Amino acid sequence: SYLDLLHSVKDTTLQAYEHQLYPFDELIETLRLKRDMSRSTLFDVMVLQVNTDVQLSGEGTGSLENVQVRPYGERFNTVSKYDLTFYFREDGDDISMLIEYNSDIFHAATIEGLAAYFKVLLRQMLLAPVKSLDENICHSILLTPAPPVRPATPADSMIASAHQKRLWFIDQFEKNYLYPHSPVYHNLPLLVRWNEQPDIDRLQQAVDDVYNDTDLLRSVVVTENNEPLSLITGADSLIVRTHHTPTPLSETGLAAWCRQIIEAPFDIDQPPLIRFDIVDNGNGYIFIITAHHLIADRKTLRLLYENIWSRYAAHSGAACATPAETGLYTDYVSRQRQMMEDSLAAASFYWKRKMVNAPVLVLDTDFPREHIHVYSYGCEQTLISGELSERINTFAAKYGSTRFLLLLSAFSALMQRYTESESVVLGTLYENRSLPGLKHINGPVANLLALKHDFSAKSSFLEVLTEVTADYTQSVAFSAVPFEQVVLDVNPGKDMSRTALFDVLVHYEDMTEDAGIDILELNMGLGKYDLNLLISLEDNILLTLSYNARYFSAQRMGQLLKHYTALLDAALSAPETAVGKLDYLSSTEKDYLRHVLDNSAVSYPATATVTSLFESQVAATPDNIAVVCGDTRL
Structure with missing residues (x-):
């Protein structure tokens, strides 16, 4: 808990103060630490309580509301420079803090996020000092305000999401190595049963409408300078293919037959990364949407189906629901990238704490x-x-x-x-x-x-x-x-x-x-x-x-x-x-466990006594050793 930590820090600090006259250089020589020229000796973070010689501006509020952030070299050079230096000044009930940081290894936004998180964490620990540190830390992460989302730029439209980068890497590694083509286990299908025979012309119109209205469906992922880029290809017609099973198949047989269609490999740098198929099973139809997982998740396939079905109905003149407005995936990718740069460092703590060394x-x-x-x-x-x-x-x-x-x-x-x-x-x-x-x-x-x-x-x-x-x-x-x-x-x-x-x-x-x-x-x-x-x-x-x-x-x-x-x-x-x-x-x-695997049963003469069995063994092997005690054998 915070109280446990407070007592531990107090005890450790007081013990250190008892030895404050011991020269730091001599301590380093005694410890014989392995030198690392990229780091300071022994520690990289300094915490100092200061007085008026360090100017921390701002009016106090009785809490830690005044937090300043600046890179080294802007105002003073009173301390050897560490990765981070925290300065605290206490004026009655008021506390001010300055964080100086090494701008060679930290972005300003990272330290600003650290300062915001520190304030929330301190407030949370004061409100719940007996809760575990883990609980307070995780709760504070959730309460820390995220920075505002910056508008997407034209260059953002080519950036691949974290998900797309992972699938691109897998494709680069496994294609022509583990498999003769791109792996097909990322071919994501939606199979919908239709009882009535589809109007292929109307269905083709509906598919073309949706395909050309949705940029992401026309995207591919190409490699440039060993990095993935998402590119949108031009509008085109995407043929709805039709198939006929040789005879009406059972549910299991039909699923296996459809798998052959679904598992045809995609080339992720060549359009299209989505296919539409109709299977005629003699007693019903299956409409299949197959997309590479690079451009769709399971929810996306359902949204596409609803949109296609709505357009299909509209082309027949029937009244239909208007598809819900959708945002652009490029905006989502831009937002994700900004969050990863600006505000997810603290949230990553939760996953590292939970999953490091998980079995x-x-x-x-x-x-x-x-x-x-x-x-x-x-x-x-x-x-x-x-x-x-x-x-x-x-x-x-x-x-x-x-x-x-x-x-x-x-x-x-x-x-x-x-x-x-x-x-x-x-x-x-x-x-x-x-x-x-x-x-x-x-x-x-x-x-x-x-x-x-x-x-x-x-x-x-x-x-x-x-x-x-x-x-x-x-x-x-x-x-x-x-x-x-x-x-x-x-x-x-x-x-x-x-x-x-x-x-x-x-x-x-x-x-x-x-x-x-x-x-x-x-x-x-x-x-x-x-x-x-x-x-x-x-x-x-x-x-x-x-x-x-x-x-x-x-x-x-x-x-x-x-x-x-x-x-x-x-x-x-x-x-x-x-x-x-x-x-x-x-x-x-x-x-099975009792009577088959447990095969320890052994047949023996049911009417014989132990004595008679011993006598029989003696008669059969009279010269063998029967009893051993130390060096004595009988």
Whole structure:
């Protein structure tokens, strides 16, 4: 807490003052520190309490309101220059502070942000001195006002977002090395069932309207001086392709057939990075939008579909809803870049504190993990309906939670049971559209969030729910920091066989917002995670588990979904039970463990006595040693 810190600083400072006559140069010689010519000796930050010889202007207010910032050399040179020097002056109830900084390594905006954050943090600690430092620090970060957003410039239109830079880097590395083309696991699809035969001419008009009205759909990512640039290509017609299955296919067969269309590779520096297809299955139709994840997220595909459907209806003369106005993705990228430069340094503290040295979630695999991460798509689904779905709703309402947090907690508990780890690291996908102007924007706005749940097998399910809820809530509060920046800040150990920070993704979508759209869900296009669980929330709950088929079998993944629903059922029935005691195995699995794997049974003569068995062994091997005691053998 702040009080603990205050007492510690006081004790340390008083102890130092007792030895203030000890020469600093002699201390350095005694310590024999390794010299680093890029740094000051022993410390780089100086804190000084000063009197009137350091002029700090401004009227006092009884609090630390007067904070000045300036680079070294502007006014005085009373101290050797450090990276940062903090000067404090106390005048009665008033305190003033000056921060001097080395302008060779800090921007003025960075130090101004530090000063603003320092004021908020001090105020927060005075208001809640017994709270933990972590709580006060994180709360202060959220309260610190962000600098105003500067207007975008024409040059900003070519800047790639942090998300686009990551996908560009992956494409540069893996194309023609791991794969003969660009990786297809970033091909993001939306498949919508149509019962009626589409009017291809009207559909083509609607697609052309949307394609030419939306700059981002006509963008490509090119490489210039080893950096990605986003370029907008000219307007054109994008042909809606039609396909016919040889015979009417089942749901599973149709999904596999559509995958062949979806997984055709894109060239990210060549237009278009989006495709539109109609599949005629004989007894119905599938309209497919496939976009490279460079230019779209899952929400974008739904916005595009709504826009196309609206234009499609309009071309028939029918009344239709006017599509919501959207902002430009270039404005979003410009804003993100400014925030990363000006105001996200403090927010990055949260992610570094949480994720540094976070453990890897090691799951058993069916096939060996490759030294360099490769991917092949597999998928299993199950539906939670009826009584279990109702119990989930009732439980969430009773404990003031949400269905997603309840389901996330159950999945985290299952991962703990599978791995016996007391720190379960997962990822989630946050839509990230709460800020003004982002709700209907076209482009990859969604952000990946790293979740870390600390609990053991002895924790009750309610305790797990509390831990998961707190972590998710804080993670969302700091979601402005792009995932790519989090990875740079945390700087995890390099392991080319895994994805950064987490290998398991769990995310959800509220399908009630897409009422009237009949979606064939494949949960593709978000990357090459070991496991990627999509929770689609309607009256019932659809679980779509896509997985890396290079490492896991369909049988194991189907079993995982059964274990998940069984553990969820057990947790709802006994939420105060330790998660290590929640039963998720079927009777068949229990029988297999007892009677097949436990093969320790040995046949022996049921009527023989121990004495007779000993006599038989003596008769069979009379010269063998029977008893040893020290040097004596019999």
